Amino acid sequence: MEEIVELKNNLENFNRIGAIDSGSYAIIMNNLEGLETKLGSEGDSSSNNQESLEELLDEKLLMEQENEALTGQVEKLSRDLRRVEYELESMEKVVLEHKESSGRLLSEKLLLGQENEALAGQVSNLSRDLRRVENELESMRKVASGHKERFEGLLADKLLLNQEKGFLESRVSNLSKDLNRLEIEFESIEKVALGHKESSLNLLKEKLLLEQEKLLLEQENVSLIAQAAKLTQENSEFRSRLLVLQRARPALTPVNLVSTFRTSLEEINLALKETPSGTKYGVSNMNVSLKTNLAFEGEELRFQMPKADDIIPPENLSTIEFSLGAVPDKPASSSSSSSSSSAYRGVPDLVGLSKKEAESIMLKAGFKPGEILEKNSSIPQDMVISQLPASGGLAERGSAVDLIIAKFLPSKVPDLLGLELDIAKTVIELCGLKLGGVREKLSEGKPGLIFAQSLKPGSEVELNSKIILVVSVSPENGASETVLPEGLEAAPADAATRVPIENPSEVSNVPAKVSTETQVASSPSKPAPKMKPPIIQRPGFFKSSKADAKNVPFILGLTFENASEVLNAEGIKVGKISELVSPISAGTVLHQGPKAGCIANPLIPVDLVVSRERPRLKPPIIQRPGALKFPQKAVRKVPPVVDMPYEKAVSALEQEGIKVGKISEIFSLISPGTVLHQGPKAGCIANPLIPVDLVVSGERPRLKPPIIQRPGFLKSRKEDSITVPPVLGLPSGEAVEVLKQEGIKVGNISTIISRASPGRVLHQSLKAGCIANPLIPVDLVVSGERPRLKPPIIQRPGAPNCPKTDVMKIPRVIGVSFEKAVEVLKQDCIKVGKVSEIFSGITPGTVLHQGPKAGRIANPLIPVDLVVSKAVVFEVKTVPRVTGLSFEEAVAIMGREGVNIGKVSRIASRASPGVVLFQGPKSGTIANPIIPVDLVVSREIIPEVKRVPCVIDMPFAKAIETLKKEGINIGRISEIASRVSPGMVLFQGPKSGCIANPVIPVDLVVSKAPKIEVKKVPRVLGLPFKEAVDVLEREGVDIGRISEIASRVSPGIVLFQGPGAGCIANPLIPVDLVVSKEVVPE
Structure with missing residues (x-):
């Protein structure tokens, strides 16, 4: 009774701490109360009470062990909680550091804003000073106009000097702009050259891989040739035998x-x-x-x-x-x-x-x-x-x-290009040809490979014809161009006539003769001649169109027409022709590919890059000093936006005038909305035609990890989570069906001897109410039928003279380790039967159940079956690293590792198309079958080709707005007098429809109102005639009719002018003059 009370107290404690669920607590308490009532009413049946008490003790030990396991889990959870708190503290420190860095950035931003305001103030001051100077100039002009007659010559000289100064300033500005453009073009060419260099390195790597594959294929080809020769020989033997039989x-x-x-x-x-x-x-x-x-x-x-x-x-x-x-x-x-x-x-x-x-x-x-x-x-x-x-x-x-x-059966010339010299010699011997010589030539490729031959592949030549090979040699060896003399290049024409005739006796058979003994004897026939195996032409190899290998000529610096004639004379086709703006004279070849000195291939044309002149627009009128000028934009680079929030990254790119391209979202442990990757990368030259693609982190779905939860620990769970159903006491078949209906796998099914009905479930590895994990099956322990045997009376060892014999009982081994349990049973001469292992939260190797139970009479014929706990083993898989691999290889590796592939995004990048640039989760993290791995794959950069819009006949402001919308820079703006409305665009360069180049701006010519100069007729009265003519011509006034009248004034003095002085000069109305002449008396 005291033990039952103690058990009740323990159960109440477990219920308070939440180590057992309410349902199990109620069932066990009801059982204990019923047992207590039964013990009180049936005090006489001590043996039954003893058995029930032992069963309760067994359950108590199991509960204590479960309590210990729960205590261990609580300690583990507390350790995990402390670890999480430490990680939270570290993350808070990181957040504080980020806040501090953001504060510094904000302070720097404020400083930059203040500097911008200061600069704006300086600009406004300069503009005020400029306006003040202009006002002073106007006042000075007014003062000068008051003294016009006195300083006319000086003002005319000053105007001429000002015009020359403006002309020189415009020339200087044009030259500076041209210099800036040339520098920008040079930088862009350098960038393009670096890109070509990287692509050439990648091509060289791919070429090395292809050469290795080619060598492997050549080795396989040689083995196939040998097999073909062997099969051909067997075929000829079979043909000869068939001829004999036919x-x-x-x-x-x-x-x-x-x-x-x-x-x-x-x-x-x-x-x-x-x-x-x-x-x-x-x-x-x-x-x-x-x-x-x-x-x-x-x-x-x-x-x-x-x-x-x-x-x-x-x-x-x-x-x-x-x-x-x-x-x-x-x-x-x-x-x-x-x-x-x-x-x-x-x-x-x-x-x-x-x-x-x-x-x-x-x-x-x-x-x-x-x-x-x-x-x-x-x-x-x-x-x-x-x-x-x-x-x-x-x-x-x-x-x-x-x-x-x-x-005469001609021999077919094999294709030896790309083979090693030893393999080529073997192939030449198999084809019935002779090696006429070997030449060595410097090459950047792998040394020892054949890249030219004297005879055309596939052509038919005589047997034993000589063939000359050209072998590549590395520049380190410093080999000479020619090794053998020229006499070995071609075989003589009468080589076939000088070959001796074969002895017919070697081919014909010896005739049969009848001896004097009249026995017919035949000489053994000679085997059929061996046929030469045909050389299989390898597809895809270079086939030379001429017998002698030709090199690509050097045509750099020639005009395009001369370069075309040189290539056509060598039998080489002209391929793609590209034009590039260059200061070199237009039409000059700047680049050729393949380079000069390479072996000419008639199937591969030579591409040319030809220089073209940059369009230079000569303004019709000298630019007016002080006209509106737009500053030349400097070369911009892509800003770094990785680890920035998405909105901030977009604003940073828009401030630099860069478009935002494709936005991809992948799961990551970083805070959602953070930029993880950008393409093109930071530091590259910004191209307004190529947008920047962004990869942004998304929020990972909150999924419960597959961890076994004990009843009582799970306080809140989602409605869609599956729990392990109770199957204790059910038949094994029904229990298996219940578990399968819930989508839970059934693991190991063990059978032990028990008093329960055979086939009933006695134990399940995951208790009812636990969260079901699809990776962990549920093991079952099923009761088996006990054989009905009469237990023999076993005499206690050590008391042979005792007249009475004691009945031995089975000891209790539940809760002890497996080794100790086996040792205890062996001490009592009891055999150990079937040993089963099931998953449990108790220490691995602990006996969870025994059958028959402790206290039963031991029978030497019936062994004791044991159920031992084993640890839950999770197969931990990590996410493999697929960054840098092709998409197909990444999919194959993921499938081989059993990791699912999630969202696949493609962004523009300078890497090879189809290469994995980013993966999330990253490599090395534990793979979760519920969370797939997202991939970011590179795609080819497709630049957006823009055309220069037409802005002619538009107002100047609208034309500027149109060009800025298209992302085109504004170049030089010139003004000319025109009858068109002022401020209208008269001309643009480059013209509309041309491909917009971010390096070359668009120059505009804008109309202005014509300046009408009002001239007045100068006063020439009283001046000598010659001086009067000079004054009128200097003022641009034409001279009309000249009359002379007799006057007492000195001869040659202007007496009258019409129109008079001060009238507005009209270029259509000349000024008539009346000049005095000497009076002649009658």
Whole structure:
């Protein structure tokens, strides 16, 4: 009873601290109260109480162990909480530092604002001073106008000097602008050159990789060539055997066979009778052992005789033995013997004859031409080098004779470009050619590779023709241009005629002969000649159009027309022609690609860059001093906006006049809305045609980590989270189905012996109410059926003389380690049965359950099954690094690592298109199957081509606004007098429709009202005539009619002028003068 009360107190404590949920607490308390009531009512049944008490003690130990595990988790959570607090403190420090830096930036911004205000004040002061000076000038002009007659000459000189000064100032300003433009163009050209250099380095790297792949392919090609040669040899052998099998063999009848031997016997006797000694000899019998093939044609037997060059095993032929003897009889007529022997004739020798001669001799001998084969040979053409049947053999009359004729078969020149010298020599030998020489030439590529050959690839040449190769040598070796003499470059034309004729005896077979013992013997036939394997042309390799390799000529500095003529004379095509503004004379070649000295390829044209003159607009009238001038804009660079908020980054770019391009958003641990990446990068020259793409951090979805939560610790959870359902007491099949319906995997199912109904779930690794993790399955412990055995009486060890025997009980091993439990059971001579492991929060290796339970009678036939706890093992995967790889390789690596790919964004960058520039989460972080990895991939920079708008006939202010909207700089502004309304744009340069260049501004010519100078007729009365004429001409007034009248005034003095002095001078009305003359008395 006291233990039950203690258990109640412990349960109340666990409920207060939240270590157990309310449902489990109510069930256990009800069980304890029922047990307490049962113990009070059934005090007599002590054994049952003892068993229930032991079960309660077992549950108490399990609860204590769970309490210890919960305490450990609480400590771990407290440590994690302290770690999080430390991270928060560090983040607060970082935030404070950012605040301090932002404060410094704000102070700097205020200082810059104050400086701008000070500069604005200085500008306003200067403008006031300028206006004051202009007012003073006006006052001085007024004063000067009052003394006009006295200082007319001085003012005229001053005006001329001012005009010259304005002209010089305009020239100086034009020269300074031209100098600035040239500097900007030079900087842009340098940037372009650096970009070309980087691209060339990338191309060189790709070229090295392609050369390595090419070497591997060449090695595979050599092995394939060897295999092809071997297969070709086997094919030729099979063809020769097939020819042997397909030959038509004569079939002899028995009568012809015997008559042939009879004729031979008669000829032998005839030869013996014609001996010069006079003694007569004779052969009466002939024993014949004949190897032949028996065949039937219709109903008659035929003998197929093997030829001399047939390769037939003897066991495949039939052996015929018979004796032939002379029978004394009347002399037979010669006609009968000649008719029988005329069926077979001797084959004539045709080797060494021409084809026509051999055919005529063959027909005269009673044979017909058979199959004619051609063999590659250097002896004269159409000469017979072998025959079948061989000369001297017997063949049926009218049978066919096969011939082998010498024929020139040209050899195909292989493509050796890009191969190593040793491999090229092997290929040359396989093609039947000879190496005529090797030349070495300096090259920047890999040394030892062939980049030119004297014979055109794919062309057909004679056998043993010589080919000259050009091999690349590194500049460090300092090899000479030519190694072998010029005599080795070409093979002589009569090389084929000087080749000795092959010996026909080596090709033809030895004729078969019949010995005196009448045994047919054949010489072994020579194997068929080996055929040269064809060289497979490798696709994609350079094919030279001429026999000799040509170099690209040097054409820099020439005019475009002369450069085109030089290239056409060398057989090289002219490719893309680009124009570049340059101070060099227009039409001069500035750059060529490929460079001079490279091997000319007819398939690759030469691209040219030609200089063009920058459009220079000459203003029709000298610019007026003090006219409106726009300052030349300096070269701007892209500002750094990484780690800035998005709004601030956009404002910073707009202040610099740079457009914002594509905005991509990826998940990141940085605060949302922060710029993570920009392209183009900071420090690059800003191009108004190319916007800046931004990558902004987005808020990561708040997902619960897959951590096992114990009941009582989970205070608030979302409605969509899945909890582990209770399956204790359910049949195993039903429990598995319940778990699968909830989307939870079922892990290891262990069976232990228990008093519960067989197949019932006794334990589950994740308790009911825990948050289900899709990565962690639920292990089950199912009760098994106990065998009904009568336990034997085990005598206690150590008391053999005791008349009574004690019954041994199973000890309690729950809560102890597995090794200690095994040791305790072995001490009591109890076997250990099935050992199962399940996931649990208790220390790994601790016994969680035993069956049969402790206190039961031990049976040596029934072992004790144990259920041991094991640690929850998570397979921790990290996000792989894919930055710098191509998008396809990144997708393959992510798929191989089991990491999902999220949002894929593409931004413009100078990197190669399709390369991963950024990834989030970063490499090395723990991969979460719920959170994918976002990628930012580079794409090609597509500049926005803008055209210069048309602003002619627009007001000046509207034209400026139109050009600024298009992002085009304003250049020099000139004013000329015109009848058009003042302030209208009369001319623009560059013209409308041209491609807008941010480096070249647009110059404008604006109309102004014509200045009308009011001139008055000067006073010339009383002046001498010459002086009066000078005064009028100086004032631009024409002189009209001149009259003379007699007067007492000195002669030559102006007496009258009309119009009079002070009238407005009209260029259409001249001034008439009346001049005095001497009075002549009558």
